Amino acid sequence: MKEKYLVMDVAKCHDCNNCFIACKDEHADNDWSPYTYAMPWHGHRWMNIERRERGENGRVDAAFLPKPCMQCSDAPCAKANPAFVQTREDGIVLFDLEKGAGQNITDTCPYDAIYYNDEKKVSQKCTFCAHLLDNGWEEPRCVHSCPTGALSFYASEPAEFEKKIAEDGLSAYMDSLGTKPHVWYKNLHRFTKNFIAGQILIDGECAAGVVVKLEGGGVTAEQKTDMFGEYKFDGLEGGEAYTATAEGKVLGKTVLTGASVDLGEFAL
Ligand code: SF4
Ligand code: SF4
Numbered sequence: 001m002k003e004k005y006l007v008m009d010v011a012k013c014h015d016c017n018n019c020f021i022a023c024k025d026e027h028a029d030n031d032w033s034p035y036t037y038a039m040p041w042h043g044h045r046w047m048n049i050e051r052r053e054r055g056e057n058g059r060v061d062a063a064f065l066p067k068p069c070m071q072c073s074d075a076p077c078a079k080a081n082p083a084f085v086q087t088r089e090d091g092i093v094l095f096d097l098e099k100g101a102g103q104n105i106t107d108t109c110p111y112d113a114i115y116y117n118d119e120k121k122v123s124q125k126c127t128f129c130a131h132l133l134d135n136g137w138e139e140p141r142c143v144h145s146c147p148t149g150a151l152s153f154y155a156s157e158p159a160e161f162e163k164k165i166a167e168d169g170l171s172a173y174m175d176s177l178g179t180k181p182h183v184w185y186k187n188l189h190r191f192t193k194n195f196i197a198g199q200i201l202i203d204g205e206c207a208a209g210v211v212v213k214l215e216g217g218g219v220t221a222e223q224k225t226d227m228f229g230e231y232k233f234d235g236l237e238g239g240e241a242y243t244a245t246a247e248g249k250v251l252g253k254t255v256l257t258g259a260s261v262d263l264g265e266f267a268l
Pocket of ligand 2: 068069070071072075076077078093108109110111112113114125179
């Protein structure tokens with residue numbers, strides 16, 4: 001049986017919110033029961049975009065994490081509410097509207113993906129647009145509306161998708177929860193990890209093509225400075241000590257403590 005998977009590329013998300021708006025357009029005022037009732041216009045973000053800024057001084061970047069329900073195979077919401085949370089054969093997790101009437105289960109999702117509808121008295125969340133998929137659509141509205149190609153949707157045998165995870169270097173968000181999600185991320189490090197950056201000058205000019213070496217945290221990596229003399233080692237773990245060197249000189253030492261670091265300019 002093929003299951004449904006959503007892949008999000010954090011590096012391609014520009015926070016335009018088209019996916020959020022498409023989700024509103026599809027669900028607000030539209031009752032798709034028995035899949036789900038209409039989404040309230042306000043308060044519900046079934047496709048939520050989380051934001052994180054990294055860096056300091058001039059060397060900063062921003063990352064955006066589109067975050068719907070992860071459609072977990074081992075779902076905490078289902079474990080807590082087996083009477084009305086159901087997982088379909090294709091992996092989509094749905095709430096039975098009648099059996100779940102009056103049940104506010106927002107606190108059973110570790111991803112904060114469930115919202116309570118005060119008017120209808122039911123818990124609601126992203127359904128992967130199952131009402132569309134069951135009627136011939138090949139992808140949910142959010143994927144259809146993304147202008148940057150950050151979102152892609154797959155119907156795949158689990159074993160086949162495991163290969164894709166390995167080949168494309170996909171990661172699960174909050175992986176330590178072990179929920180076996182059907183939502184996977186590319187370039188997740190942009191949101192969850194940190195970088196060490198800096199700049200090299202020679203005779204006051206940007207020094208392009210200088211080999212910079214970073215050691216620490218079990219990592220030894222090399223890269224060349226770009227046309228601005230800048231380097232940036234990304235995807236680094238917090239809590240580790242790192243040293244950056246070039247041509248035998250120490251550019252800087254730092255211990256990452258949950259934030260990215262700019263080692264500043266270095267005159268070589
Ligand atoms: S539509 Fe695409 S680029 Fe825009 S916020 Fe959503 S995922 Fe990001
Ligand atoms: S992300 Fe939350 S709501 Fe969705 S299946 Fe997992 S635990 Fe349930």
